[in-house]
Amino acid sequence: MDVAGAPLTNVRVIARRASAVSGALLIALLLAAHVGSPDAYYKGKAGPYAVRVIIRSPQVIPARAEIIVRVSGTGIKAVTATARAWGMGDRNAPPPDGAARVPGDSTLWTLQLWIMRQGAYAVVVHVDGAAGEGTATVPYTAVAQGVLTMNRTMAFVLAAAGVFLVAGMLTIISAAAGEATLTPGIDATDDVRRRARRVRWIAAGVIVVILAGGRIWWVVEDHAYAAMVFHPTAAHVTVRDVPPRNDGHPARPGRAMPPTRMLRFALDPAVAQQRTWVPLIPDHGKLLHFFLVKKNGLGALAHLHPVAVDSLTFETALPFLPAGDYFVFADAVHENGFAETMVQSVTLGNPAAMAWKPTDADDAVFVGNGVRIPFRFEDGSTLSWDGQSGAHVAGADARLHFTLRDAAGKVLTVQPYMGMAAHAVVVRDDGKVFEHLHPMGTTPGIGAMPMAMGDLPGTFEFPWAFPKPGSYRIWVQFRRGGAIRSAAFDVTVTAQH
Amino acid sequence: MTTSTAAPAASSNRFIATIVASAAGIVTGLLWDISWHMTVGRDSFWTPPHVLEYVSAICAGVACGAVVLRTTFGKLDSAATVHFWGFRGPIGAWITIWGTFAMLVSAPFDNWWHNAYGLDVKIVSPPHMVLFWGMLGIVVGALALTASAQNGSAERDTMRDAWLYACAGGIVAFVFTCGTLEYSWPNEQHSATFYVVWAGVFPLLLAGYSRAGRLAYPATAAALISMLLWFAMGQVLPHVHAVPRLAPVWNPRTYLWPPYFPVMLAVPAFGMDLVRRRLAGANPWLMSLALGATFVVLLCAVQWPMAGYMVHGNSNNWLFHGHEWPYSTRPGPWQTRFWASERTDVGLDRTPFLPLVPWLFLAAIGGTVASRIGLAWGEWMSRVRR
Numbered sequence: 014m015d016v017a018g019a020p021l022t023n024v025r026v027i028a029r030r031a032s033a034v035s036g037a038l039l040i041a042l043l044l045a046a047h048v049g050s051p052d053a054y055y056k057g058k059a060g061p062y063a064v065r066v067i068i069r070s071p072q073v074i075p076a077r078a079e080i081i082v083r084v085s086g087t088g089i090k091a092v093t094a095t096a097r098a099w100g101m102g103d104r105n106a107p108p109p110d111g112a113a114r115v116p117g118d119s120t121l122w123t124l125q126l127w128i129m130r131q132g133a134y135a136v137v138v139h140v141d142g143a144a145g146e147g148t149a150t151v152p153y154t155a156v157a158q159g160v161l162t163m164n165r166t167m168a169f170v171l172a173a174a175g176v177f178l179v180a181g182m183l184t185i186i187s188a189a190a191g192e193a194t195l196t197p198g199i200d201a202t203d204d205v206r207r208r209a210r211r212v213r214w215i216a217a218g219v220i221v222v223i224l225a226g227g228r229i230w231w232v233v234e235d236h237a238y239a240a241m242v243f244h245p246t247a248a249h250v251t252v253r254d255v256p257p258r259n260d261g262h263p264a265r266p267g268r269a270m271p272p273t274r275m276l277r278f279a280l281d282p283a284v285a286q287q288r289t290w291v292p293l294i295p296d297h298g299k300l301l302h303f304f305l306v307k308k309n310g311l312g313a314l315a316h317l318h319p320v321a322v323d324s325l326t327f328e329t330a331l332p333f334l335p336a337g338d339y340f341v342f343a344d345a346v347h348e349n350g351f352a353e354t355m356v357q358s359v360t361l362g363n364p365a366a367m368a369w370k371p372t373d374a375d376d377a378v379f380v381g382n383g384v385r386i387p388f389r390f391e392d393g394s395t396l397s398w399d400g401q402s403g404a405h406v407a408g409a410d411a412r413l414h415f416t417l418r419d420a421a422g423k424v425l426t427v428q429p430y431m432g433m434a435a436h437a438v439v440v441r442d443d444g445k446v447f448e449h450l451h452p453m454g455t456t457p458g459i460g461a462m463p464m465a466m467g468d469l470p471g472t473f474e475f476p477w478a479f480p481k482p483g484s485y486r487i488w489v490q491f492r493r494g495g496a497i498r499s500a501a502f503d504v505t506v507t508a509q510h
Numbered sequence: 511m512t513t514s515t516a517a518p519a520a521s522s523n524r525f526i527a528t529i530v531a532s533a534a535g536i537v538t539g540l541l542w543d544i545s546w547h548m549t550v551g552r553d554s555f556w557t558p559p560h561v562l563e564y565v566s567a568i569c570a571g572v573a574c575g576a577v578v579l580r581t582t583f584g585k586l587d588s589a590a591t592v593h594f595w596g597f598r599g600p601i602g603a604w605i606t607i608w609g610t611f612a613m614l615v616s617a618p619f620d621n622w623w624h625n626a627y628g629l630d631v632k633i634v635s636p637p638h639m640v641l642f643w644g645m646l647g648i649v650v651g652a653l654a655l656t657a658s659a660q661n662g663s664a665e666r667d668t669m670r671d672a673w674l675y676a677c678a679g680g681i682v683a684f685v686f687t688c689g690t691l692e693y694s695w696p697n698e699q700h701s702a703t704f705y706v707v708w709a710g711v712f713p714l715l716l717a718g719y720s721r722a723g724r725l726a727y728p729a730t731a732a733a734l735i736s737m738l739l740w741f742a743m744g745q746v747l748p749h750v751h752a753v754p755r756l757a758p759v760w761n762p763r764t765y766l767w768p769p770y771f772p773v774m775l776a777v778p779a780f781g782m783d784l785v786r787r788r789l790a791g792a793n794p795w796l797m798s799l800a801l802g803a804t805f806v807v808l809l810c811a812v813q814w815p816m817a818g819y820m821v822h823g824n825s826n827n828w829l830f831h832g833h834e835w836p837y838s839t840r841p842g843p844w845q846t847r848f849w850a851s852e853r854t855d856v857g858l859d860r861t862p863f864l865p866l867v868p869w870l871f872l873a874a875i876g877g878t879v880a881s882r883i884g885l886a887w888g889e890w891m892s893r894v895r896r
Contacts, residue, residue: 073628098757105758107551127552127629127756161626167618174615178608181594185604188592193601193658194893197590231636238627 047455048342048354049446053153054454054476059140060147062086065476066138066454073238074157077125080136082112084120088143092122096153099133099349109139128155131243133350152456154352156243160235179220187213247281250341250359252331254367271368274331276359278303278319278343285325291347292324297431299373301327302344302449305359306440307337311486313380314438314499318373330370332378336363340444354447375431375497383486383503393420396489396500405506407482413437413450415489415500417471426468430492435473438488441481450475482508520577520586521600521662523670526655528573529606530678533652535566536645537684538743541769544633544688545747548767548836551756552629555617563645564613570648571610574603590658590896601896602655609647616641633692642689649685653678657891660724672724679719679728680735683775686711687736696770696825696832699817700861701850702869705806708773709873713805714884716779717798720786721888729786733779740772744831754837761835771830774816778808782881794885795878801885802877806870814863821848 051070058064062084069079080094093109112122126136136151163171191209192201201209257270278301284290293300299318307313313334319327341357387397400412415435417425427434437450448455454476471491479485487502539562546559553560578599580586591598599607620637656675660668687694693707720729747766754763781804789797819825825832835845848861 071628073626075628076624077629096757101758105760107755107757107759108753110755129756157628161622163622163626167622171615171619171622174611178612178615181604181608181611184594185601185608188594188604189601189654189890189894192592193654193896194890196895197662227636227639234627234636 047448048356048444049441050448050455050477050480051156051158052478052480053136053151053456054450054478055149055151055456056453056474056476057149057151058147059084059138059149061144062089062140062142062147064138064140064149066136066149066151067476067478068136068151068153070155070158071128072158072161074131074155075127075129078128078153078155080112080124080126080138082122082124082138082140084122084140084142086142086144089120089140090143091141092124093139093141094124094126095137096126096128097135097137098130099135099351109137131156131241133347133352135350151454152350152352154350157238157241159242160239179224182220183213183216186216245353245355246284246345248343248355248357249279249281250357251277251279252359252361253277254364257368273370274364274367276305276317276319276329276331277322278327278329278341278357280325280355282325291349291351293345294348296344296346296352297433299375299431300345303327303329304340304342304344304438304447304449305331305334306340306342306438306444306447307335308340308358308444309337310382311440311442312382313339313378314488314501315376315378316436316438316488316490316499317371317376320372329372329376331361332369332371332376333364333367333380334361334378335380336361340440340447342440342447342449344449354449356444356447377490377497377499379488379490379499379501381501383501385503388500388502390498390500394418394425394493395420398487398502401502401504405479405504406509407479407506408509409478411439411475411477411479413473413475413477413487415473417473417491417493425471425493427471428468428492428495429466430490430497434469434471435475435489435491437473437475437490439477439479440486442484442486446480446483446485448477450477479504479506482506518586520581520588520591521602521655521659523659523667525573525577526652526659526674529570529602529648529652529655530674530681532566532570532573533649533678533681534739535569536563536648537681537688538739539563539566540645540685540688541740541743542747542766544691545743545767545769546752547633548838549752549754549763549765551754551837555621564617567610567613567644567648570606570651574599574606574610574651577603578607590662592896600655600658601894602651602653602658604651605654606648606651609644609649609651612640612644612647614644616644646682646685649678649682653682653891654894657722658894658896660722661892661895668724672728673731675723676719676725676728676731677735679715679723679732680739683712683715683732683736684739686715687740687773687775694773695849696817696820697845697847697849699773699813699820700848700866702866702873704813705810705866705870705873706876708809709802709806709877710880712775712778712880713782713802713877714880714887716775716782716805717786717801717881717884718888718891720779720783720801721885722891727780727783729779729783730776733775737772737774737776740769744768744771745828748828748831756838759837760840761837763837767834767836768831770820770832770834771816771825773809774812775809777812778805781805781808795882798882798885799878801881802879803874805877805881806874810866810870817848821846 053068055066065083067081071078082092084092092112095106095109097106110124110126112124115121115123134153134155136153138149140147187209190212191205195201253275254272255275256272300321301319303317303319305315315332315334317329319329322328338360341359343355346352387395389395396415396417399414399416419425433451439448452474483506485504485506488499490497490499539559542559546553546557578597581588581591581599582597588598592601594604616637619640623637656678660671660675690707690711693703698704716729719732725731748768750766752766782801785800785804789800820832851861
């Protein structure tokens with residue numbers, strides 16, 4: 014059984030149930046560690062058991078994150094999980110929470126974990142079964158993504174209840190000042206009624222003041238929460254042409270070296286100088302994973318790894334890219350494990366002749382459109398998206414399974430590309446969804462998986478689900494024969510029904 | 511006039527006892543809930559203390575609703591009732607129904623709040639304030655019902671009604687003891703904050719009880735009942751096994767946090783009862799001044815040394831529950847210090863009394879104003895008949 018595909022119905026049900034809890038509308042969904050795709054996906058081992066973990070991120074923090082664990086193998090007795098915030102040791106962790114088996118699916122378990130503050134977590138999944146015990150650690154970044162607005166029904170119900178409570182209180186106060194102190198059986202006199210009216214007006218004034226104070230309090234709380242919603246680190250992107258370095262030798266006539274186009278990515282010093290700023294650390298050996306994606310058709314992708322000029326500034330040589338506007342997505346991991354994707358835009362002009370000497374050996378570029386059939390490389394080999402056929406639905410497993418074959422149909426091997434068999438980049442055509450995937454999922458490489466060595470089979474699988482409907486392009490990148498190859502696929506994703 | 515002498519009275523003894531018991535259930539649930547948050551940390555709508563609070567509230571609301579319907583439709587005597595939008599019922603029943611409705615409204619409001627702003631574990635938030643006002647409505651409704659019964663005809667058991675009134679008064683005081691918990695920790699009882707906050711709240715209640723109660727020392731009785739309930743919960747809660755479920759756990763616990771030994775509210779209450787008896791008929795502002803000053807002086811006289819024992823003495827035992835801390839507190843020397851000492855430069859191991867004196871004067875002024883309001887409120891409670 015395909016451990017990813019089979020549980021999808023159940024997973025969808027769980028997700029729907031979670032999203033239907035409030036019935037409220039989420040606005041101002043901001044960019045988080047993975048743009049527009051806040052859930053975390055993980056595939057790995059917990060001791061002798063293969064596990065797949067989905068962490069459904071809450072929209073607000075503090076809140077409960079839903080943890081869905083699929084465990085392969087029989088005789089599983091218990092699955093537990095705990096969320097350990099960065100900097101917290103075992104001694105400060107509460108006891109793990111037990112997962113419940115999802116009815117009708119003996120390999121699917123679910124539970125909720127309380128995430129009390131924003132930041133980096135290690136979600137530790139423990140499996141106990143007939144083959145012994147095992148633990149998987151899933152890096153997870155929790156951020157507050159937005160504030161809910163109240164839907165009309167709820168607003169109407171609460172407003173009506175509020176009016177009822179205020180009117181009721183005024184009536185009660187009026188009665189307390191009038192009728193209540195009369196001897197039973199005696200009717201109220203005009204004096205008593207006048208006193209009751211007077212007290213009611215005074216009470217109304219006091220209630221108005223209290224309600225106004227409550228309203229101010231609410232607004233202050235709302236602003237305080239909005240200020241704490243996650244915003245990626247601001248950055249500034251510039252591009253300049255750098256003439257060839259004069260190495261002391263005169264340029265040969267007619268063989269002048271073309272300039273190099275350099276991109277500079279500078280983090281906002283105002284943000285980085287804050288006390289809360291935590292420096293970056295390498296993820297898969299790189300301080301930044303930098304993606305330029307051409308707007309209006311997604312016709313080009315550059316996957317680059319700028320080098321640090323100083324602690325806040327990074328530079329990389331740009332390959333040839335068609336002129337136009339580009340999305341800039343920069344994945345970074347901080348020393349505290351907090352992963353974020355910084356988002357910017359840049360416009361590239363039509364260059365004259367230019368040279369590209371990659372700044373980093375793992376830099377890659379792809380210019381072209383995606384296909385809906387197996388992608389054919391120049392040497393005749395093909396990369397097929399095995400899960401391409403059939404409908405693709407938001408929230409369901411994306412079935413990102415790929416196989417590299419030669420012209421005769423034999424499965425080929427690949428060399429590790431930044432420690433992994435392959436990387437995938439998924440972007441929706443409007444840039445509102447961006448995901449950088451690895452075979453172990455969405456998690457950054459820090460502590461998630463040992464770097465691979467030697468040849469690896471040319472079958473790639475990326476656990477993930479399209480978060481929203483729309484038109485997507487998926488780039489799969491791997492290394493073969495010493496060169497980095499990229500293939501692009503297109504898919505249309507429909508909404509859940 | 512719509513008296514129906516054949517029908518039984520709207521406010522029967524059983525009905526009033528039901529409402530007082532429901533009010534007791536609500537406030538018990540309130541302190542249990544606080545203990546839950548200090549021990550377990552996280553909760554849901556269906557935790558035992560929440561269930562106790564809401565079941566008690568619904569019980570009170572339904573009982574009052576039944577009385578209102580039976581009174582309105584002639585099954586009960588409607589003489590001792592007030593009008594409310596075409597219905598009739600005792601004023602205490604209406605206040606209780608209002609409180610129940612407010613508590614019920616707070617539930618979806620709180621749920622939405624948590625969805626919008628997160629599952630905070632803050633005590634003070636707008637929906638929690640609606641909940642608090644609802645709870646207060648129910649306990650004040652119980653107080654009004656008992657006051658009305660106490661002030662009623664001589665055919666009733668005056669002593670029993672007077673004690674029921676004291677019970678309801680104690681329950682209301684208990685709510686405010688929970689509400690001021692943050693400022694009342696033993697380590698805070700050498701601070702000005704404790705005296706200013708308590709003098710601004712409790713003289714209002716105690717002066718009111720003293721004015722309206724039919725017992726010889728009504729404020730003392732109410733204060734004793736509040737203390738007794740607090741103490742009883744301190745004896746019961748530590749027998750319940752519970753462990754923290756929220757990170758970070760700095761202070762591992764294995765049982766529910768028990769409230770520390772109650773603040774000796776009965777001592778200033780007794781002094782206020784004596785002053786009120788001595789100055790009966792005096793100018794209300796003069797009496798308020800005496801009541802406020804008495805409260806502050808006696809509270810300080812008893813709590814200053816008491817807090818010394820709680821913080822520095824061997825109070826970590828079953829009786830006093832000194833040094834019981836929430837799971838989320840980092841252990842440190844600050845736990846065995848008076849926090850006022852950390853805010854001054856006189857040294858960490860002592861808190862001089864002299865700097866507190868101006869604050870005690872301020873507290874006495876607050877106590878005077880609170881007592882004056884309390885006397886007015888007590889005047890109303892002594893006259894409520896329906």
